[in-house]
Amino acid sequence: MPNMNELKKRIVESQLWRSMFRHDYPDTPRNRVLQIMANVWLHLHPPKIRRHAIKLRFTWCMGGITFLMFLVTVVTGVILMFYYRPVAEYAYADMKYLQFDIPFGMIMRNMHRWAAHGMVITVWLHMFRVFMTGSYKPPREFNWVVGVVLLTITLLLSFTGYLLPWDQLSIWAVTVGTNMARATPFVGSEGPFGEVVGVTPRYDARAFLLGGTLVGPPALLRFYVLHCIFLPILISLLMIVHFWRIRKDGGISGPL
Amino acid sequence: MAEVKENTTPKPAAQSAGAHEPAVTDRVHVWPYLVRNEFICSIIVMVILTVWSITIDAPLEEPANPTQTPNPSKAPWYFLGLQEMLVYFDPWFAGVVLPSLIIVGLMVIPYVDVNPKGNGYYTFRERPFAVTMFLFGFFFLWISLIITGVFFRGPGWNLFWPWETWDPHLVVALTNIDLPAWGPFKWMGNPKIFGVEVIGFVLIALYFSTAFVFYFLRRDTNDMIRQLGPMRYGIVAFLFLTMMSLPIKVVLRLAFNIKNVWVTPWFNI
Numbered sequence: 001m002p003n004m005n006e007l008k009k010r011i012v013e014s015q016l017w018r019s020m021f022r023h024d025y026p027d028t029p030r031n032r033v034l035q036i037m038a039n040v041w042l043h044l045h046p047p048k049i050r051r052h053a054i055k056l057r058f059t060w061c062m063g064g065i066t067f068l069m070f071l072v073t074v075v076t077g078v079i080l081m082f083y084y085r086p087v088a089e090y091a092y093a094d095m096k097y098l099q100f101d102i103p104f105g106m107i108m109r110n111m112h113r114w115a116a117h118g119m120v121i122t123v124w125l126h127m128f129r130v131f132m133t134g135s136y137k138p139p140r141e142f143n144w145v146v147g148v149v150l151l152t153i154t155l156l157l158s159f160t161g162y163l164l165p166w167d168q169l170s171i172w173a174v175t176v177g178t179n180m181a182r183a184t185p186f187v188g189s190e191g192p193f194g195e196v197v198g199v200t201p202r203y204d205a206r207a208f209l210l211g212g213t214l215v216g217p218p219a220l221l222r223f224y225v226l227h228c229i230f231l232p233i234l235i236s237l238l239m240i241v242h243f244w245r246i247r248k249d250g251g252i253s254g255p256l
Numbered sequence: 257m258a259e260v261k262e263n264t265t266p267k268p269a270a271q272s273a274g275a276h277e278p279a280v281t282d283r284v285h286v287w288p289y290l291v292r293n294e295f296i297c298s299i300i301v302m303v304i305l306t307v308w309s310i311t312i313d314a315p316l317e318e319p320a321n322p323t324q325t326p327n328p329s330k331a332p333w334y335f336l337g338l339q340e341m342l343v344y345f346d347p348w349f350a351g352v353v354l355p356s357l358i359i360v361g362l363m364v365i366p367y368v369d370v371n372p373k374g375n376g377y378y379t380f381r382e383r384p385f386a387v388t389m390f391l392f393g394f395f396f397l398w399i400s401l402i403i404t405g406v407f408f409r410g411p412g413w414n415l416f417w418p419w420e421t422w423d424p425h426l427v428v429a430l431t432n433i434d435l436p437a438w439g440p441f442k443w444m445g446n447p448k449i450f451g452v453e454v455i456g457f458v459l460i461a462l463y464f465s466t467a468f469v470f471y472f473l474r475r476d477t478n479d480m481i482r483q484l485g486p487m488r489y490g491i492v493a494f495l496f497l498t499m500m501s502l503p504i505k506v507v508l509r510l511a512f513n514i515k516n517v518w519v520t521p522w523f524n525i
Contacts, residue, residue: 032286035287036291042291045286045290047285047286047287048283048284048286049284049285049286049290050282050284051283051284054284054290054293061294061297064294064297065297065301068298072302088320095316107309107310110310110314111305111306113314114305114308114309114314115305117333118305120334131365132390133376133377133378134374134376134379135375136365136366136369137369137372137375137376138372140366144366148363149363151362155335159332159335162332166320167318167319168317168320169315169316170320171320171321171322172330173332175329176329176331181352182347183348183352184348185348185352185353188352190347190348191347191348191352192522192523193522215320253376254376254377255375255376
């Protein structure tokens with residue numbers, strides 16, 4: 001039986017170990033700081049934070065839960081993409097395959113959907129909390145604006161995903177939602193002053209969105225691309241800005 | 257917990273220009289005190305989400321059929337507040353202008369709220385107007401309209417109590433009239449003394465002119481108006497009056513069966 005301490009010492013002093021872990025673990029103030037600063041995932045945080053900011057009753061943890069919900073939808077969404085084809089002939093059948101054929105297919109779809117709904121709720125509660133604590137006030141004005149855009153993209157992500165199961169619930173909800181585009185002033189065929197611009201039902205804001213005059217196969221493909229590529233990239237970029245600005249604007253808000 | 261209290265002053269260079277972080281003395285290490293909370297919170301949320309997903313299946317109805325319109329057709333629940341507004345306003349206003357104004361209105365909040373108090377802590381007393389407006393818009397308008405749309409709207413977008421069965425053949429008499437054809441205004445519209453467009457235009461102009469009247473009456477005595485200045489005051493007043501137009505139209509519709517206030521050949525409000 002080799003000496004365990006000897007073995008541990010040899011491992012943690014090896015070149016391989018030292019190249020991965022630059023600092024020791026023992027609980028010293030220096031290691032606590034390095035634990036955050038030397039870790040690419042944790043260095044989102046500052047090494048130290050104001051005491052009230054870790055209290056649940058101040059933040060409700062809502063921003064973090066929103067981000068967690070987003071991560072869940074990304075992971076489950078990528079898994080669903082392996083099995084889902086955004087073609088009108090296949091989309092609904094793929095829902096049935098997910099439910100009955102694919103191992104853990106239904107729970108992936110459930111988690112994706114409930115996390116998406118949860119994200120809508122938590123992002124509202126996060127905005128509510130930020131408003132109630134006045135955290136949008138200077139110097140954090142612009143981060144609030146970024147947050148409102150993130151809220152809007154969250155709703156659009158959820159809305160574009162709503163169409164993809166290609167069932168009655170989907171297409172009629174999206175029909176009701178996108179009918180609004182038809183009423184847009186100037187660029188909608190049924191909106192005020194639409195005739196002045198010369199838009200027609202086949203050539204207006206709604207047709208541009210749907211790729212046709214009704215929610216059909218082109219709309220399914222468009223919403224799929226928006227849902228899986230365009231909006232996730234956009235929301236990720238803005239999340240980077242949102243998180244970065246928390247730090248740059250002086251960390252989490254608190255009484256002056 | 258004694259060793260937690262390690263005092264540091266933040267480096268000024270670490271913050272962007274304009275960030276007035278006070279010299280806070282009460283700071284704790286993120287590792288472990290915050291990371292621990294985040295970890296526990298993530299686990300709890302993931303457990304709830306997993307159990308929820310095991311027990312409740314995501315809905316899946318019959319395959320999409322463009323020839324069979326369900327009654328009622330409802331938007332996703334988070335948009336039902338907007339769909340509910342369609343009852344009271346035309347689609348271009350309820351579905352396009354108002355949502356845009358909600359987004360823009362939320363974005364301008366930090367720039368029109370010049371009250372320096374209440375930054376970073378919960379308080380009602382130090383910012384009563386801002387908090388009241390937000391609570392009113394969030395709960396009374398947005399959330400309550402969503403609840404109405406989800407639970408109280410049935411076939412034909414008629415109002416049903418949750419315990420009532422949805423009768424798709426329910427006939428509800430459409431007795432709504434436009435304001436120019438209503439009681440006190442009837443004599444103006446019929447026989448036409450003024451064009452009906454003019455009546456609605458004057459009423460809405462009067463409605464928005466209350467902002468100007470209030471400004472000139474109160475600017476010398478009201479601190480809030482003085483601090484806002486004319487530009488910010490104008491934005492706040494416009495957004496406030498536009499927001500209040502929704503409950504006003506709800507009351508006009510439910511109490512007086514009035515559909516539109518301003519009727520023109522191009523649009524109605």
